[in-house]
Amino acid sequence: MNTKVSEDLAHIKEMMERSSRFISLSGLSGIGAGIVGLIAGFVAMYWTSGSEMPIEKVRMSVGAGILVQNLILLGTFALILAVFCGCFFTIRKSQKLGLQVWTSTTKKVLIQLAIPLAVGGIFVLALLQYSLYGLIAGTTLIFYGLALINAEKYTFSDIKYLGILEIILGCLSLFFIGKGLIFWTIGFGVLHIIYGIILHRKYK
Amino acid sequence: MSIISGLNKNFESRVRLGMMSVLMVNDWVDFTEMKSLLQVTDGNLASHSASLEKNEYIEVKKEFVGKKPRTSYRITEKGKKAFQEHLAFLEKMMRQ
Numbered sequence: 001m002n003t004k005v006s007e008d009l010a011h012i013k014e015m016m017e018r019s020s021r022f023i024s025l026s027g028l029s030g031i032g033a034g035i036v037g038l039i040a041g042f043v044a045m046y047w048t049s050g051s052e053m054p055i056e057k058v059r060m061s062v063g064a065g066i067l068v069q070n071l072i073l074l075g076t077f078a079l080i081l082a083v084f085c086g087c088f089f090t091i092r093k094s095q096k097l098g099l100q101v102w103t104s105t106t107k108k109v110l111i112q113l114a115i116p117l118a119v120g121g122i123f124v125l126a127l128l129q130y131s132l133y134g135l136i137a138g139t140t141l142i143f144y145g146l147a148l149i150n151a152e153k154y155t156f157s158d159i160k161y162l163g164i165l166e167i168i169l170g171c172l173s174l175f176f177i178g179k180g181l182i183f184w185t186i187g188f189g190v191l192h193i194i195y196g197i198i199l200h201r202k203y204k
Numbered sequence: 205m206s207i208i209s210g211l212n213k214n215f216e217s218r219v220r221l222g223m224m225s226v227l228m229v230n231d232w233v234d235f236t237e238m239k240s241l242l243q244v245t246d247g248n249l250a251s252h253s254a255s256l257e258k259n260e261y262i263e264v265k266k267e268f269v270g271k272k273p274r275t276s277y278r279i280t281e282k283g284k285k286a287f288q289e290h291l292a293f294l295e296k297m298m299r300q
Contacts, residue, residue, distance in 0.1 A: 104237065
């Protein structure tokens with residue numbers, strides 16, 4: 001009798017979890033996105049190392065326009081690739097678990113993520129408009145962190161801690177203008193990889 | 205054995221128990237999503253949901269999305285109460 005009761009309780013808990021949280025999020029998604037971030041960060045550092053001044057202060061120098069343009073392209077490309085990695089491994093995991101990918105929970109997670117990200121994106125466009133390049137790295141980290149914390153209630157609550165770390169890193173970087181790329185690479189590269197590994201081990 | 209009588213017979217089936225658990229933490233859930241969550245067949249889900257509906261534990265909505273019919277479920281107040289009582293009973297039995 002007792003085993004039946006404990007099995008029933010476990011079943012109730014599992015069904016509640018399964019139906020209200022997006023549990024297909026794969027650790028490999030984090031690792032994939034992290035590797036993309038790391039490579040993009042290093043490429044950007046390599047490109048900017050040639051100039052005398054850090055990227056944040058180059059706006060007056062000749063040729064800066066092209067450099068900035070290339071960095072924007074690099075960033076956009078990295079973003080697309082990282083999102084692709086994220087989706088790929090997560091869809092694969094949900095197929096393995098025999099779960100539908102497109103459910104009401106998926107929609108909720110995406111909406112919660114999208115709100116801070118969209119606002120952050122517009123904010124970054126404004127920074128670009130006024131050539132305030134120094135604040136971009138920190139801003140992207142902060143809004144990304146806010147998005148993670150926002151989506152936490154519909155997926156693994158662990159992503160909240162990643163969100164907090166991203167925000168701390170972003171805030172710090174605002175006060176170290178000129179070192180933005182280093183913070184950016186740690187936040188989007190290193191943290192993602194570490195987090196992906198932890199998540200992957202925990203929810204295999 | 206008096207304690208057993210406190211258990212709700214309607215929730216003896218895993219499928220019904222699962223359906224109620226899902227509906228406790230969600231608003232409307234449609235047939236396809238429920239089926240994939242519980243990993244049961246169409247017929248199985250249909251018969252269990254019919255029995256829960258008969259007991260007024262859940263409410264069933266049938267509508268058309270374009271040309272496709274869609275069935276969704278939602279828990280009723282009565283269902284919520286019954287489930288909570290059942291859950292409390294299970295927990296009590298675990299502690300003994």
